[in-house]
Structure formats: C-alpha cells, structure tokens
Amino acid sequence: MTNPRGNGLRSVAEQSEEERGGPGSILSRQSRDHADLDALMRAYDDEPDADARGRVVAELAERALRHAFAEETVLFPAYRQHLPEQGEELTRHIEGDHQQVNELLVQLQDADPRSPDYDATVRRAFEVIRHDAHDEEDDLLPRLQRVATEEELRAIGAAWEVQRRTAPTRPHPKVPRRPPGNALAAVPLAVTDRVKDAAEHLAAGSAVRRAALAGALVGAVVAAVAAARALRRR
Incomplete structure (x- = not known):
C-alpha cells in the first residue's frame, strides 16, 4: 500500500x-x-x-x-x-x-x-x-x-x-477470510478450539484451576451456540 x-x-x-x-x-x-x-x-x-x-x-x-x-x-x-x-x-x-x-x-x-x-x-x-x-x-x-x-x-x-x-x-489457514464462510465455520471451530485449550490447561492445572477452566469451557460453548443462533437470524 x-x-x-x-x-x-x-x-x-x-x-x-x-x-x-x-x-x-x-x-x-x-x-x-x-x-x-x-x-x-x-x-x-x-x-x-x-x-x-x-x-x-x-x-x-x-x-x-x-x-x-x-x-x-x-x-x-x-x-x-x-x-x-x-x-x-x-x-x-x-x-x-x-x-x-x-x-x-x-x-x-x-x-x-x-x-x-x-x-x-x-x-x-x-x-x-x-x-x-x-x-x-x-x-x-x-x-x-x-x-x-x-x-x-x-x-x-x-x-x-x-x-x-x-x-x-x-x-485455521484453510477457513475463508470473508463472511458468510468464515462466520459459519467459526461456530464449530470456536468450540473445538476451546476444548483443546481447556484440555491443555487441565493437564497442568490445580484442582481449583481445573474447576474454573471447566466453567469457562461451558461458557464458551454457550457463547458459540448463541453466535450460531445469531447467524441463523440474519
């Protein structure tokens, strides 16, 4: 440029x-x-x-x-x-x-x-x-x-x-860089990414941290579902 x-x-x-x-x-x-x-x-x-x-x-x-x-x-x-x-x-x-x-x-x-x-x-x-x-x-x-x-x-x-x-x-280099392709692909990827993130942290974390991370994962799934619903309403 x-x-x-x-x-x-x-x-x-x-x-x-x-x-x-x-x-x-x-x-x-x-x-x-x-x-x-x-x-x-x-x-x-x-x-x-x-x-x-x-x-x-x-x-x-x-x-x-x-x-x-x-x-x-x-x-x-x-x-x-x-x-x-x-x-x-x-x-x-x-x-x-x-x-x-x-x-x-x-x-x-x-x-x-x-x-x-x-x-x-x-x-x-x-x-x-x-x-x-x-x-x-x-x-x-x-x-x-x-x-x-x-x-x-x-x-x-x-x-x-x-x-x-x-x-x-x-x-995720293979995901399209523009909507709607990137937005549609993001819903399942956001969930799987957070599952992987949580699994890595759970392996090394304390009991308190593991409980907190499990709660964060549930929140991430809820957020992804909400995003999917928002996409369907568009």
Whole structure:
C-alpha cells in the first residue's frame, strides 16, 4: 500500500478517545487491542527464558487471531459498505496479511521455543501484525471515520466485540477470510478450539484451576451456540 502518512488523514493513534467516538467506538476498540498486541510483542523481546517466550507467543496468537476474525466478519464488511470504491482493495490487502499470520502461527503452534527457527518465525509474524496495525490506524480507520457517524462507529464496535469474544482461538489457514464462510465455520471451530485449550490447561492445572477452566469451557460453548443462533437470524 502507499505510505498512509501521505493520505491527508489523521491517525486514530493521535486522537483522544472522545475524538474517536468514545470507548465503544470501533476506532477505540481497535486501538486498544493493537496496544495490547504491541505490549505482548515487547514482552517477548524482554523475556530471556525460552519457555516463557513460548507462553507469550501463545497468548499473543490467541489475541491476534480473535482480533483478525472480528475484523474479517464485522469491520471489513463495514469498509466495503461505507467505502464502495476503495473498500475492496483496502480489505483484500489486509486479508492477505491475515492469511500469512495464520500460516506462521500454525508453524509456531507446536514448535519448540528453543529451536533455531522459532525466533525468526515469530519475528515474521510480528512484522506483519505491526504492519497491519499501522495500516489500520493510519489509513483504514480514519477513512471509515470520515464517512460513518459516531453512532455507526459504536454499532460496528459492539458487533466487533461480540465476534472477538466468540472467535476461534487457534489458527485455521484453510477457513475463508470473508463472511458468510468464515462466520459459519467459526461456530464449530470456536468450540473445538476451546476444548483443546481447556484440555491443555487441565493437564497442568490445580484442582481449583481445573474447576474454573471447566466453567469457562461451558461458557464458551454457550457463547458459540448463541453466535450460531445469531447467524441463523440474519
């Protein structure tokens, strides 16, 4: 893409929460999530222990995948609706980056953090994630801000948050990057991902933690069922 700083738009990173439309606006939600992802990437850089680095990558992967899924199911369709002449090109670019991140995270999922190639793969994923965050905050989100009302930005933000909370937690490169295919595939994948997540934690957790995780799994299943019902109502 062209240099976003030459587009005459003001980056949402330079705006106050009020200017973005409040805490519930998609601009504010995206910006907060980008900051959280950046903090995890910096935590990886600061962590000398290989096992701890692997745990940081696992947490970042889950958050990045949820973030991307919410973009693909809610935010990118909003771009294409509100920016019919530009939205297709803008979103296709980042969808390609999301596909690349999914493929890199598949490689990292069962990799040994001590292996020679691990850090290089992590760095490639970080580069794409950071590139996307800058493109979105400097270019895509300000474009949407120009044409959407604050009420519309908050409605997009609320829908984005629902999808983020119920999204799959593991990489699935073969899933379509656009609705309705990605949204329909997400319902069973969100359940199976959480079953796998819970099984991994249960194997190592205390009795109290196991009980808490079992409760979280039940909640995840309920959320996935609710998402499926919402899809049927559309």
